[in-house]
Amino acid sequence: MSEDYLYTIKKNVTGIQHSLPPGVLLVAAAKTRLPDEVKTAINAGIMAIGYNYIQEAERMHNIIGNTVQWHMIGHLQRNKVKKAVKLFDMIETIDSVELAEEVNRQCVSESKVMPVLIEINSGKESNKTGVLPENIDKLIIRINSLTNLRIQGLMTMGPRFGNPEDARPYFIATKAIFDRIKKTKVPHVEMRYLSMGMSNSYKIAIEEEANIVRIGTALFGERNI
Numbered sequence: 349m350s351e352d353y354l355y356t357i358k359k360n361v362t363g364i365q366h367s368l369p370p371g372v373l374l375v376a377a378a379k380t381r382l383p384d385e386v387k388t389a390i391n392a393g394i395m396a397i398g399y400n401y402i403q404e405a406e407r408m409h410n411i412i413g414n415t416v417q418w419h420m421i422g423h424l425q426r427n428k429v430k431k432a433v434k435l436f437d438m439i440e441t442i443d444s445v446e447l448a449e450e451v452n453r454q455c456v457s458e459s460k461v462m463p464v465l466i467e468i469n470s471g472k473e474s475n476k477t478g479v480l481p482e483n484i485d486k487l488i489i490r491i492n493s494l495t496n497l498r499i500q501g502l503m504t505m506g507p508r509f510g511n512p513e514d515a516r517p518y519f520i521a522t523k524a525i526f527d528r529i530k531k532t533k534v535p536h537v538e539m540r541y542l543s544m545g546m547s548n549s550y551k552i553a554i555e556e557e558a559n560i561v562r563i564g565t566a567l568f569g570e571r572n573i
């Protein structure tokens with residue numbers, strides 16, 4: 349891996365970090381990246397790393413350790429929850445009662461309290477994960493009583509269109525749900541984090557008041573897979 353390439357990562361991290369309004373957390377979406385790439389990003393100021401797959405996260409965790417926050421940003425399978433609970437500081441992708449209950453069960457056995465975000469399928473795409481907007485209230489009510497989960501906000505992918513402007517309506521819709529839930533003041537539910545926006549859409553997501561952005565390509569370059 350060339351010095352030039354690592355220098356580019358450093359420059360990208362610094363550039364994006366400086367462009368973000370205060371209070372916005374930049375999560376480096378690190379899937380497929382090598383240890384040197386991730387370490388470079390951390391040295392340049394990245395404080396949170398996002399992973400989609402447990403195995404890959406575990407491997408990197410063995411190298412990096414807890415010097416950063418670990419966010420689960422991919423679809424979480426129930427048989428991987430035990431490991432996920434050990435590894436992650438936040439799970440951004442809770443989208444069913446069954447998954448929430450399993451996360452809670454493992455948290456109880458680890459004596460851990462897990463901050464979670466509810467993933468919304470704001471594009472209502474049948475092939476996407478996330479709870480449909482019309483089902484979110486029911487989901488929150490049902491998982492709110494779980495002792496070791498803390499609902500702290502919402503996450504959405506939004507459809508991955510070519511034109512980033514096309515993502516805006518989905519970000520607006522998600523923010524509206526965020527505000528509505530916040531206003532209803534459900535006990536124990538804190539609407540604090542709104543995780544939306546990726547490399548091509550994060551600027552728009554921030555305009556629509558995201559305070560977590562998950563960025564891979566714009567930090568590390570194009571992925572091979």
Ligand SMILES: *Cc1c(COP(=O)(O)O)cnc(C)c1O
Nearest residue numbers: 377421546547562563564565566
């Ligand atoms: C890969 C990924 C991202 C980042 O995507 P880029 O287009 O590379 O910035 C964000 N969120 C999730 C859930 C991802 O899987």
